Amino acid sequence: MNDQPQQSNAVFADFVDGEHAAVQRVQVSLVYQNGEMLRIQRADNKPAIDWNLADIRSIPDQAGQTAVVLGLDGDFPARVIVTDAVLARQLDLACPDLRRRHKAPDVMRRLAILTAAAIASVAVIIFVLIPIMANQLATLLPVNGERALGDSTFEQIKAALGENEQFGLQSCERADGLASLDKMMARLSPGADIPYDIRMHVLNHDMVNAFALPGGHIVLFKGLLTDVRSAEELAGILAHEMAHVENRDPTRLALRSAGSVGVLGLLLGDFAGGAAVLYLTESLIQAQYSRGAEAAADVYAHALLGEAGVPSTPMADFFLRILEEQGDAEGLVSHLSSHPEARARADAAIAADRVGRQYDPVLSQREWQDLRYICG
Secondary structure, eight states, X not given: OOOSOEEOOOEEEEEEOSSSSOOEEEEEEEEESSSEEEEEEOSTTOOOEEEEGGGEEEOTTSSOTTOEEEEESSSOOOEEEEOOHHHHHHHHHHOTTTTOOOOOOOHHHHHHHHHHHHXXXXXXXXXXXXXXXXXXXXXXSOHHHHHHHHHHHHHHHHHHHTTTSTTOSOBOOOHHHHHHHHHHHHHHGGGOOOSSOOEEEEESOOOOOEEEETTTEEEEXXXXXXXXXSHHHHHHHHHHHHHHHXXXXXXXXXXXXXXXXXXXXHHHSOOSSHHHHHHHHHHHHHOOOOHHHHHHHHHHHHHHHHHTTOOSHHHHHXXXXXXXXXXXXXXXXXXXXXXXXXHHHHHHHXXXXXXXXXXXXXXXXXXXXXXXXXXX
C-alpha cells in the first residue's frame, strides 16, 4: 500500500501573505493526503503552507481573465494568484464550490458583543468604581465644601420642584411652626455628634417625604407633616435623617450622582443642562441609599431617640401604616418606607424602644398643630 502523498505538478504563482506589501513568487500544487489541500511552497527554504481545498474560494473582480485569485473563508488576507490554466481547471474539479460567495463575518453578532461589553464597562464604572471613589471623596471633602455643595443642591431642588412658580418652590416659615420645629430638634440634638449645624427646611409640596442633603440640610415636605400622626413619629423620621447627615450619606450620594452624570455626558453628549439638574434632584430626593446605610441610620435613630427620652415605637407605626395603606416597596412614597424590608425595620424599631409608654411628649398638642400647619 502506497502511503506517499499524491501531488500534481507544481506550477509557479504569486503569493501575498497579507502582512507585507511584497509579492512572493511561489510554487503551488494539489496534494492528496488525508484530505485534499493546496500546497504553497515558498522560496529560501521557508516551510510550505497548506490550504484545505474545502476552505478555498476564488476572489472575483480582482484580476484579469487569465488569472484566478484564491483566498480562504473568513478574515484571512493572504492571496494566491494562479495563471496556469491546467491548475485552474484542476481546482475547478477539486473544489466544486470554489466560486461561492464570501462568508462575511457575523457583523451583527460582533456588534452585539461589542455593545454588551461597552454596556458592561459603563455599568462597572457607574455601579462599582464611582461609588468607591465617592466614598473616599466624601471623607476627604472639607466641611465648608460640603456645606457649599448642600446649599447649591437645595436651591436646585427648590427650582426644579417649583418650575411653575416664579421664584421656585417656597419654604414654609410660619413663626409658631418654626418654633415647634426648633423645640423638637433641641430635644434630639444633644445626643447627636454632627460636625456642623443641622439646618431644617419645610417645603410647600404635597410629597410625603423627608431627606438629607450634604452639609447638614434636612428637608421636610408639607405632605409628610400632614401624613404623620404624632410628633413622636416625626421625631423618629428626623432622627433617621440626622443619622444620614452624620454618616455623610447625602454627600456620598451627591458625588456618586455627579460622577454618573459625567459618565453619561461623555456617552450621550449634551447631558449638562436641565437634564443633569433633574437627575441630581431625583437622586437626592429619592435618596436610595444602600441597605447597609439604611440599617445603620435606623440603629442610630433608635439610640438617639432613647437618649432623648423619645420612644421608637411611633417610628414603627409610621412604617406599618403606610405599608398597610400603600403596599410594599413599589407603592410607598417616602424613601423612609420604600424598601422591601419595611416590616422588618418596623419590628426592629419596636424591639429597640428603650422608653416605652411613659415619656414626656416631644411637643404639646398646640405646638404639634402649629408645626403641622407651618405652611398655612
